[in-house]
Amino acid sequence: MTALVAGLTLPLLAAFAAIALPMRARVPAALLGAGLTLAASLWLAVVVWQTGPVTLSLGGWQPPIGIALRADGLGAALGVMTALVMTAVALAARHEMAASVAGPRAGFGFWPLMLLLWATMNAAFVSRDLFNLYVVLELITLSAVALVAISGKAEAIAAALRYLLFALAGSLLYLAGVVLTYAAHGTLDISLLAARMAAPSDALALGLMTAGLLVKTALFPFHVWLPHAHSAAPAPASALLSALVPKASLLILLRLWFEAMPDLAAPAALLTLASLGAMAVIWGGLLALAQARLKLIVAYSTVAQLGYIFLVFPLAGGDGGAQVWAAGAWTGAIFQTLSHGLAKAAMFLVAGIYLVAMGSDRLSDLRGMARALPMTGFAFALASITLMGLPPSGGFTAKYLLMTAAFASGQWAWALVLAAGGLLAAAYLYRPLAAIFARESAVAPRAIPRSWQAIPLGLAVLSVALGLLSSVPFEFLQIGRPDPAAEGL
Amino acid sequence: MSLTLFALTGAALVGLGVYGLLARPHMLRRIIAFNLIGSGLFLFFGAAAARGTGLDPIPQALIITGIVVALSASALAVGLVVALARSSGTAYLPDEEGRL
Amino acid sequence: MADLATYLLTGLGLVFFIAGTVGLVRFPDQFSRLHALTKGDNLGLGFIALGVAFQAESWAQLAMLALIWVLALLAAGTVAQLVARAALTEQDKP
């Protein structure tokens, strides 16, 4: 209980301290807050591991009146991943976003925005109330747009404005669905909605909410805003934006389809979601192939990697009855979410180091960086293994679970998409890897402290470790897993 | 009877806002369109809340929260539009400038 | 009797509002429009407030109506001045 509350309030208090305190006390206060929140997230995971899902009705009021929070295996696991990525970004930002380096404005704004984003991500993972999730999504959007606009360049402002445009459209679509749901059932709590009497307007409400969340997750037709926003932001902010922000709206989508309204999962809807995911995998991969800048390749790779997770809908669906493979598909999708978060953050932090060291992230300027900064080259390689889905990385475990579910359920088409996606990832990641590990000795880059280089390496190693020691996370994710995820939608 | 009237007005306002959002590329107009859609949705929500015996206070609180959220988003959007105009001389997104 | 007074006074107030709007539409330049609008609407609001005052049940509501009218007068007068000054400086620019 207190772990859950600490996970929500500590980053908020640290953000307020980072705003109100005088100049030299801000970064220490922010780092202290980050450390405490990391501890709170790990403590919550231990509590959930020992005693099962933790439920808390805020203010002591039960759901139809109050808001309920529930930390199950999925929420706690994403909380730990967020904590690890946030701590790594905070340590990297100490070097890159220091007021002396990035200027007084970015130095002032980055820390509170990062901590506010962290608090709202923790809130998104545990909230059970649809309108509360709308407010959380809006706060995530505002902090993320501010993080994009922090770099101050003209294209960053245009990218931030386009991002805000799409995100507000998505929020309003989601809000329309929430309004219809409350008007029909008088409650907004996910558990109460699961036990509701179906109303004819529910399909429209779920459709509107899904459309809104797809826009915010930047799934295929709505992905246009993501690459420029994520590459225009400063590298630590890009790591947060790509690794974490889409996961919040994705998690709400999973909660809606698997916990709030599983009875509305028509096969046609599941098919559309998965085919959009498949097109995202292919389209994102192709566009990543065509990019010349490292940050743009990594940003388009986000569009592709997010597509895999949408394959969970038909795979965990199956055609009714208890399917043994459904649990594997659902857990595979969560493994992909977790390992992608860690690997993508590592990649963007490496790109940030190269930008500081060489002044540019064009592939032609990064030839031979592995010889100059060996740890970063190794980190980028490990992260690429995860994104390609090669053993023993977490990405491989995810693809393995999804593929077995695809073959067991006879839907081999999705297995084909998984294989094609893996090949495409190998293709678009080969060019940066070839440049970084080139034989030529790079022109002398600026000296980068080894402690800074170790941060992305740590994240990349964690994303691979997720595959090596995958039995513990696998059991962890089964805690409080929704029933439809077991026997299919 | 008047509740249906208000609800249908809300729905029509949402439609108007969506049309304004898609058909008018000027960014300041798009912020106005977002506010139109939001207020139309809230009007629909308020009419739905008034259907029962008394006026259900929970939707009223949600609507006030929604209005303040809409203000914050509009404030940031307006700031971004002014910054865009200052840095690139136009209040249109880069790819939509062609229509000017 | 009170209702009759209310009908009469609010009716009169409406007439002044219409006069103000006609002035806004018909008058040639900004300053005469401002003049018509501020005068017409303030008087119109005064009459409507007076008319509604007949329906008031308590002194507090009467005081509230008077306060509304005074604040509206203060705001309308100031805004009219500021718009006129802005229009003046706009004219003097080349």
Add this chain to the structure above:
Amino acid sequence: MSVALDITLCALVLGVGWATVAGHGVFRAVIFFITYGLLLAIVWARLGAYDVALAEAAISAGLTGVLLLAAHGRLRRLNASQEVPLHLNLPAAVVAVGIAAGLGWAWFALPAPTAPDLSQALPQSGVGNPVTAVLLNFRAWDTLLESVILLAALLGLWMLARDHAWDKPLGLPYHARPGGVLASFGRVLPPIGLIFGVYLVWAGADTTGGAFQGGTVLAAVCLVTIMAGVLHAPRVEQAAWRAALVLGPGVFVLSGIAGAVFAQGFLALPPALAKPAIVTIEAALTVSIAVTLVLLVIGPPDEGEQDA
């Protein structure tokens, strides 16, 4: 009789809404939008939701209108306010009619209303006004996040400043003529506005009003004093303003933690202490909301027009 009033009101709202979207010129759209907000406030009063009517008029019509007007003024000076005339965009019209028709159909397809029963919860909430009870007691977590959203929007706005203007005062320098109409208005209005704003917050516990509506009125008064030159626009590095920004959300979070430690859960208000706790939270929230709204309207640190 009242249905006729509702019909005319709805016709007016839709007409002004259409003029906002279809009229030519962005300035016309902004002015019609403010009119639309005020008409909508009357519709909310007709529905009996007076708190929402106040919020709609003060925040949605008033403050958003001021933001849009100020932005249009800046765009006009940067000659970025001209636009292409409206040509009928068929796909947009189809999507718009589709969504509106969907909502319209949903209205008739809604089952019987099942509002949650607050009758036994309200007496323990500590306040008379049910909306304030929901905002500050039952769903306090929403309101806390909402005040943090205002803070995040302000931080985002400050990030749009230029680096060399970071230590300059916020927003454009206002130069009201000394002794002029605005200067005197800026001295006459504040006492009345202050009393009215504080009354609105205090009355929010039992009748219409609340922290957000009262905070908006106080923000408007503070804006007028800054424009009149009575008060000087603050700088980012002035600690007092930044402390006021985080006062509201900070007190809210700390009272939530106190609830977790002493009462039975996070954000829990024991019925005996509920009223004083809510009043303190609302007072702190009002200060933060008023300051944040003022700084949102003034804008990021700026050194004035020579940058145009």
